[in-house]
Amino acid sequence: MLCNSRYRLLRIVAKFSTDASNTEFRVLDLRKGSSENANQGRGRFQKRTEGGPQLLPPRETKMPIDQDWPSVWPGPRTFHPASVPLPVRQGYPAKDLAAPPGKYANAELMKIPNFLHLTPAAVQRHCQAIKRFCTPWPSELTNEDACDKYFPVQTTTCDYLHSSPSIRDPLARIVTLQVKLSSLPLEGRARDKFLRLVQERYNPETDMVTIVVDRCPTRKQNLHYSHFLLTVLYHESMKEESWESEKSPLDNELFEWQTSASRAAIDGLAVKQKLDPDYIQLYSEALTNLMNKGEDQETLADYKESALQLLGHSRN
């Protein structure tokens, strides 16, 4: 927008060239209140026209719908309301019932990052440009399970960007290694030992072991250490130490019928009275369920049924 005094000066200059009653020497009169200027320029107490000088309409109103957007917005740029043909609103309204502030003169919209340069069409073009440098997707990796099968170990690292003299961030050294327990060939005692070594790093719902390593200063070192940990865990679990045989029934995570006192009691009872082996089997299942799942109406009811059957009681 041109400021008023400059505009007036231009008009006066223009007047010089077009006035028909020109003599040889024209008097240049730049004073504000002079009569010559008074006709052309605005008077001291005359009103200004609303909205200032006439502006061109914003570009967005003239954008065709099928335009090539990546050409309009080729790279990351601060939000420019007149170039974006969207009725975007951002921020809290000044009054409760009003709409959020519009996009013109909206500092909030300008502060936040926008991804108008990364529309699907733009991304597709990027991909097309890069495609000739890529190899094809492996044909064996048709679904998630196949990916898990061929690439069981997932390594996660995080990169940080700083707009400061240093590009370093100490958190960038952290390495997370994730592997599914089912992909490791561990059974029985070895699996139990592995879980005891790994403790809370194992999530039984997703069957994932997550090891987070950050003890070394560089990412590469942490990565190597995490690989080392996985190897050591596996091999230590597979080894059987002499003191492992000292595990008592109290240490068992789950109730085991075979080694339990209940089984001994039933065996003792079977010596004196006739017990149907099928009923013993059902009873052992009900008892194991009761102990492992916890007591509630259902498990207790099952236990009661099986005990009644086993001991030969029935209601008339």
Next chain:
Amino acid sequence: MIGKSVFRALNGRQEFVKRCSKIVIRASSTVPQMSLPLSSENSNPLPFFRSKQNSPSLHGSNNSGQFYTIDPSIKKQLFLYGGIPKTYDDLCKTFKETCMMIREPALEIMDYMKSTNFNNAATRYCLYGKIGTGKSMTMAHLLHYGFENNFVIVHVPWAPYWYKFPKEYSDCPTKEGMVDLPLDAVAWLIHFKNQNSHLLADPKLSVCQDWEWSKREITKKGAPLAEIVEMGINRVKHSTNCIEALLQELKQLSDLKRCKTLVVIDGFNIFFSDKTKIKTAAFEKIPPKRVTITSPFVDITKQDWSNGAVIVSVDDLAFFRKDERNTHYPRGLLGAEGFEHLDPFIPIETKNYSEKEFHYCIEYFLDRRWIINPHAASEEGRKELAFLSNCNPFNLLKVTAPL
């Protein structure tokens, strides 16, 4: 007589209860006096909430929810030293009759007991349920059933009393590290004698082996079982040993089919807890397993004898307030050790009143003038009472008390 102090301790409680019930009756003198017609005096047909059958052996599912009356003489024999919960006993004094509701858990256990093969090992039944749902009352009903069917009754009315309010405790002279409860043992023997007086006279109940109490005191094989009981009552020093001998004898006699035994223990889970109020002479607090009276009762609940039944109840109230486990399920209350001991057992649940039972109970209270407020008898009033008490038998009693 050494038994006197024990009698006073037991009867003192009875006296207090008598005085309380007198006050209750006096308070109701402001209400227009109406004599409470006893069911026995009523020549008209019984109301629907009362049962004609006063014999538990004849109770069936058609009597479910009905109240049956216990004869005062039977009550005196069975429940003189405990068995009916205090609050309910006061109620019975107020109503001038001892009536009990016939409920499903008792009927169930009676059914099983009627069809049991008594050659097999004694089955353990474990009553569990939320507080106030009728575990002790069910046990009282089953005690009556056992009494009628000539079972020798081994009854512990509330085991935690021994560990929370012991009358007297002293270090055991014979077993190191154990503590005796001599007076409690004598009290229990008196209770046992009272309950089984009619059976102890039976000549079949004779001792199977010699029992030596001290150098000069021996109970020879073939002597009547009552001799062991008398020995324990008279000689306080040997009372716990007598209990041990008695219960072992009962196991053997049951195996030999000379008698059948019904063991009823309320608050069984206390035997497997960690704490008591009992201390050794060196002021060391001890767990129940170091108290001599624990082992005979834990022993008799094993399944190494036949021709009998064991009915125990587990209750969170058995523990000290601070140690409450906030569960009413048997595995949680018994703990690993207790569960292993009792396994395999039949868990029987006692529940809140069903709609029918609630209705019958209200009718009974109205009949006995426990509920005088007319609004309480109405449809809406009953719904209010059901909501306030959640149909819990004990809560219903408390909620209707001021009405």
